[in-house]
Amino acid sequence: MSHLMKPRILIDLERMRYPYSGLGYYCRALAQGLSELSDPSVDLHYYAPSSVEIPGRRAFSPLHVLLNTTAKGHSLVHLTHQRQHYFPQLWGAKCLVTLHDLNFLTEPLPEKKRKKLLTLVANNLNRADGIVCISDFVRRDLEQYADLFQLPDSTLISVVHNGVFLPTNQHFSSSARDSILPDAPYLLTLGVLQEKKQQHLLIPALAHLPEELHLVLVYSEAKSEYLARVKSLIQQYRLESRVHLLCAVRDEEKEALLRHCRALLQPSMAEGFGLPVVEAMALGKPLFLRRATSLPEVGGDVAYYFEDLSAEGLARTILEGLKVYDADPHSAERLRARATLFDYHRMAQGYLQCYHQLLAL
Numbered sequence: 001m002s003h004l005m006k007p008r009i010l011i012d013l014e015r016m017r018y019p020y021s022g023l024g025y026y027c028r029a030l031a032q033g034l035s036e037l038s039d040p041s042v043d044l045h046y047y048a049p050s051s052v053e054i055p056g057r058r059a060f061s062p063l064h065v066l067l068n069t070t071a072k073g074h075s076l077v078h079l080t081h082q083r084q085h086y087f088p089q090l091w092g093a094k095c096l097v098t099l100h101d102l103n104f105l106t107e108p109l110p111e112k113k114r115k116k117l118l119t120l121v122a123n124n125l126n127r128a129d130g131i132v133c134i135s136d137f138v139r140r141d142l143e144q145y146a147d148l149f150q151l152p153d154s155t156l157i158s159v160v161h162n163g164v165f166l167p168t169n170q171h172f173s174s175s176a177r178d179s180i181l182p183d184a185p186y187l188l189t190l191g192v193l194q195e196k197k198q199q200h201l202l203i204p205a206l207a208h209l210p211e212e213l214h215l216v217l218v219y220s221e222a223k224s225e226y227l228a229r230v231k232s233l234i235q236q237y238r239l240e241s242r243v244h245l246l247c248a249v250r251d252e253e254k255e256a257l258l259r260h261c262r263a264l265l266q267p268s269m270a271e272g273f274g275l276p277v278v279e280a281m282a283l284g285k286p287l288f289l290r291r292a293t294s295l296p297e298v299g300g301d302v303a304y305y306f307e308d309l310s311a312e313g314l315a316r317t318i319l320e321g322l323k324v325y326d327a328d329p330h331s332a333e334r335l336r337a338r339a340t341l342f343d344y345h346r347m348a349q350g351y352l353q354c355y356h357q358l359l360a361l
Contacts, residue, residue, distance in 0.1 A: 006043040007041075007043065007359050008042075008045060008073060008076075009043065009045065009076045010046070010047055010058065010070065010071055010074040010076070011031070011034070011044060011078045012077070012079050012081075012087070013030075013031055013046050013048040013054075013080065014027075014060050015080065016028060017060070018220070019051075020248045020249070021192075021220045022191075022192075022220070023081055025164075026080070026162055027080055029162075029344040029347065029348075030080065030163075030348060031054060032348075033163060033344040033345050033347055034348045034351070037348050042352075042355065042359075044056055045057075045074065046058065047070055066088065067088065067089070068086055068088060068089055069089070069091065071087065071090050071091045074093045075094060075359060076093055076095070076096060076358055076359060077094070077095050078095075078096045078097075078351070078355070079096070082098070082099050082100060082124050084097075084124060085120060090127065095127055095128045095129050096129065096132065096355070097124050097125055097128040097131050097132070098131075098132045098134065099132065099133050099142060100134050100138070101134075101138055101272030101273075102138070102141045102145055103196065103272065104117045104118070105141075105145060107195075107196050108195060122148065122149050126149055128151075129154075129155065129358050129361065130155065130156035130158065131151075131157050131158070132158050132350075132354055133157065133158070134159075134273045134294075135162075135272060135273050135297050135298070136159055136294075137297055138273075139159050142157070154361075156354070156357060156358060156361075160354065161347065161350075162273045162278070162342065162347060164279050164342055164343070164344060166339060166340070167255065167282050167283055180246065181257065181260055182216060184212055184213070184214045185214070185262045186214040186244070186260075186261055186262060187206075187213060187264075187318070188216045188218070188258065188261035188262075188263070188264050188280075189202060189218070189264070189267075190218045190264070191218075191268065191276065192220055192222070193217070193221070193223065193226055193227050193230065194223040194226050195223070196268060196269055196270040197269075198267040199217055199219075199230060200229055201309060201314060202215055202217070202267060203215075203234055203237055203243065205314035205318070207239065208311055208314075208315035208316075211242070213262065214242045214243070214244060215239075218246045218247075218249055219248075220248055221247075230245070231245075255279075258280055258285065259283055261280070262286070262322070263280075263285055263287070263318070263322065264276060264280035264285055264286070264287050265288045266288070266290065267289075268290055268293075268295070269290060269292050269293070271294050271295055272294060274294060274298050277289065277298050278342040281299075281338060281339040281342075282335075282336060283335075283336070284331070284335045284336045285332075285335065286304065286321060286322060286331070286335075287299050287303035287304065287335070288304050288305075288306060288317060290306050290309075291307065298342070302334050304318075304325075
């Protein structure tokens with residue numbers, strides 16, 4: 001009767017330990033999308049922390065860094081990010097790895113740390129039967145640095161764009177809005193506070209923008225030296241009353257900030273995808289992006305791009321872009337239409353297709 005059993009798939013949701021991070025959001029969107037698609041031909045299980053209530057949960061433990069028997073009895077294990085280190089053993093299961101980026105290869109990191117990351121990422125990619133890249137940019141990066149890995153020719157490589165929860169017409173409580181929104185029009189930037197995100201460029205740029213415009217800088221975590229640098233710039237330009245630093249805001253607060261912002265700014269030099277870009281796009285908000293890594297792929301022709309990274313150049317791009325956006329009554333509609341390309345159901349469907357391809361091999 002064993003041939004009649006559904007294949008068991010184990011999906012790694014370990015990063016949901018950090019619900020306010022990009023990977024935490026991605027895991028939640030994937031799990032919800034798979035649940036709502038409800039493919040009757042597979043038996044889905046989830047490797048997740050105790051804080052996650054989900055049918056078929058397999059418990060996460062920090063001790064799994066040494067020994068993890070969770071994969072036993074599964075046909076396929078989906079490692080949802082390339083730095084996963086809680087699955088030293090796969091117990092004969094096929095393996096799919098999601099590759100979010102290889103940015104560490106070009107970031108300004110100590111060489112010792114770069115080598116350590118390369119060893120970890122290579123260990124996961126080299127044992128994968130399939131690799132999902134979250135953007136065409138990431139796939140091109142994988143091809144460019146292929147000599148750093150030992151990928152078998154049979155490795156199935158696919159692209160599945162990340163998906164977001166597209167906004168509905170639901171209204172959040174006024175308390176969420178009132179407690180966190182500045183009492184002024186504001187520009188918004190979201191992301192981990194670190195060098196590659198380049199948020200520091202926005203501080204001197206703000207000094208060249210009209211005084212009524214504020215800047216809200218939301219981050220899930222921060223590198224202490226970089227946070228100190230940003231705070232120093234705020235003091236240097238005397239912008240304490242116009243820059244709002246917010247750490248680890250709740251989902252309803254983040255959506256309130258997105259709904260009410262004047263525009264989203266993303267000056268990052270390295271993104272594997274850029275979820276906040278799609279979240280703002282889905283609300284029809286103007287986007288100001290760096291023309292780097294995956295950002296042009298996500299923003300397409302509906303975003304404005306920073307070409308001159310000087311303070312004056314950034315400010316000029318923002319002012320000119322807002323003027324163009326405001327003058328065109330169809331601007332928001334075009335942004336919302338593009339956002340549908342990155343719906344979480346579409347992402348989940350893409351992964352199901354990859355699961356079935358690997359199971360058929």
